[in-house]
Amino acid sequence: MTERFVVVPASYVFLLRDGVTGPEVLLQYRQNTGYMDNHWAAAAAGHVERGETAYDAARREALEELGVTDLDLHLEFSMQRTAHADPIDERIDFFFTARSWVGAPRIVEPDKCAELRWCALSALPSTVVPHERHALASLGTHEKYLTFGF
Numbered sequence: 001m002t003e004r005f006v007v008v009p010a011s012y013v014f015l016l017r018d019g020v021t022g023p024e025v026l027l028q029y030r031q032n033t034g035y036m037d038n039h040w041a042a043a044a045a046g047h048v049e050r051g052e053t054a055y056d057a058a059r060r061e062a063l064e065e066l067g068v069t070d071l072d073l074h075l076e077f078s079m080q081r082t083a084h085a086d087p088i089d090e091r092i093d094f095f096f097t098a099r100s101w102v103g104a105p106r107i108v109e110p111d112k113c114a115e116l117r118w119c120a121l122s123a124l125p126s127t128v129v130p131h132e133r134h135a136l137a138s139l140g141t142h143e144k145y146l147t148f149g150f
Contacts, residue, residue: 006089009048011057012132013071014097014139015105021120025136026105027128028065029115041129043105043116054094062098065113066105071098076139081131081148095135 015026026043030036044065048057055073062068079093107113119125121136128136131148138146 007092008089009054009057009092009094010045011048011054011061011094011096012042012135013044013058013062013073014042014076014095014136015044015062015066015068015101016097016099017118019118019120021122023121024118025121025124026066027117027119027125028107028113029117030129031112031114033112036129039127039129040117040119040125041132048094055096058094058096062101065108066103066116067108068101068103068105070100070102071096072100073098077135077144077146079131079135079146079148081150083149093131093135097139 017024027040028043030039030041044061046057046061048054058073059071062071073096076095076097079095080090081093082090105116107116121139124133124136134146134148
């Protein structure tokens, strides 16, 4: 009998705005999290909790990490990913964008986030979390299902 693996769901929120040189995304610089510290990542992201939809998780994470509410969320795509040649667990990530929200994004968890920065999609920092860089490169395409790490 084949051992079943675990699928771990997470929601990501890319806040977008129009910049001088084109679209910009708000990124956070991770610290003290134990995962991809010292890398740039979605300004808000986290696991979907039991009994919670991916949309609800995205809204909760945006409030918990950025202090913003009433996001106009758009599901861009999902991504199935793994970091193992023989998957022990796999991830299913739901990537949302929002171009409007209530409140000014701010660092709510300073122990986990060293900085927030608006970055041009055409000139991202070199240290963006790899699967998130793949997701950012896929924004604006017709892809609705992405894979990473297989």
